[in-house]
Amino acid sequence: MDLAPPAMLEQRLTESVKDWRSPLAGHVGFRNWTLGPARRRAYCPLCFEEDLAAGRTPYFRMDWIPALVTSCWDHEAPLREWADCDSAGRRRLPKAWLYRTGDMRLATPAFMRADLEAIRQLCDAPPSKDCPSLEVVLSWLRWVQFVAEKRFDAPMPPYLSGRTVEDDLRSDLRFLIELASRHQDRHQEPPLADVACPRQWPEWFGPLPGSARRREWKFSDSGIRQTACLRWRRSYLFFAVRTLVGTKSYGSLIAETSSKFPAWTVWWEELLGRLGPQQRETLEWHQKVSMKSFV
Numbered sequence: 666m667d668l669a670p671p672a673m674l675e676q677r678l679t680e681s682v683k684d685w686r687s688p689l690a691g692h693v694g695f696r697n698w699t700l701g702p703a704r705r706r707a708y709c710p711l712c713f714e715e716d717l718a719a720g721r722t723p724y725f726r727m728d729w730i731p732a733l734v735t736s737c738w739d740h741e742a743p744l745r746e747w748a749d750c751d752s753a754g755r756r757r758l759p760k761a762w763l764y765r766t767g768d769m770r771l772a773t774p775a776f777m778r779a780d781l782e783a784i785r786q787l788c789d790a791p792p793s794k795d796c797p798s799l800e801v802v803l804s805w806l807r808w809v810q811f812v813a814e815k816r817f818d819a820p821m822p823p824y825l826s827g828r829t830v831e832d833d834l835r836s837d838l839r840f841l842i843e844l845a846s847r848h849q850d851r852h853q854e855p856p857l858a859d860v861a862c863p864r865q866w867p868e869w870f871g872p873l874p875g876s877a878r879r880r881e882w883k884f885s886d887s888g889i890r891q892t893a894c895l896r897w898r899r900s901y902l903f904f905a906v907r908t909l910v911g912t913k914s915y916g917s918l919i920a921e922t923s924s925k926f927p928a929w930t931v932w933w934e935e936l937l938g939r940l941g942p943q944q945r946e947t948l949e950w951h952q953k954v955s956m957k958s959f960v
């Protein structure tokens with residue numbers, strides 16, 4: 666459900682659906698960026714599968730709207746991207762789902778079956794030798810989601826006068842995401858997260874999508890809200906969380922033990938060698954100035 670549905674739609678739903686109650690009634694906001702309405706393609710194939718098994722038309726949850734949400738709150742499975750959208754970005758559902766004709770499960774699109782398979786393969790994968798492994802990296806992203814975002818109907822946390830380590834982490838995380846995803850339009854260098862993207866897992870992480878590259882935005886907030894690509898969202902989150910895992914302040918919070926992962930400074934040094942001159946200058950400046958307090 667969109668956050669601003671037309672009044673007529675709400676009225677008609679009230680008239681035609683018994684005991685209908687707008688899900689917006691329980692909505693109490695999100696803590697960080699939310700995706701633009703036409704960019705909300707993230708979905709959980711397991712939730713959709715449950716909807717179908719229960720005879721419901723699968724629907725996109727409000728909980729999948731925030732940019733920092735990359736896994737299902739209920740199943741903890743990584744979200745996937747709904748592939749059937751029109752040129753304006755509107756999601757299309759199979760007709761048999763909308764009109765509930767026959768066994769709705771038979772109308773499951775091929776890409777959704779492939780998405781279900783990708784999640785099953787992830788669960789059945791043998792332990793990997795990568796360090797960190799895909800499983801570990803996805804668990805970091807889930808952790809960040811739980812700390813930095815909330816479900817749509819969960820109450821906003823109360824404002825407390827003293828700052829906690831989680832408050833500091835949230836603001837550092839925000840800063841790192843902005844740094845990682847900034848698209849500098851004066852030159853042709855890709856954002857930092859594009860270079861840092863873990864390309865060994867193309868099913869889950871990807872570079873800045875080509876459609877975004879053509880845009881002329883300069884500020885990352887717009888870039889973050891207007892990018893539907895889930896694999897790119899995971900990439901800038903990866904840059905942010907990998908940096909934080911390599912700090913003494915947050916490493917043990919996120920990864921329980923940070924000692925087995927190189928310090929953020931070591932990781933950034935390695936990245937610097939792969940960056941273009943403008944991005945390298947930016948990263949070096951942040952390393953010396955704004956990241957001084959990181960240990």
Ligand SMILES: [Zn+2]
Nearest residue numbers: 709712737740
């Ligand atoms: Zn789910």
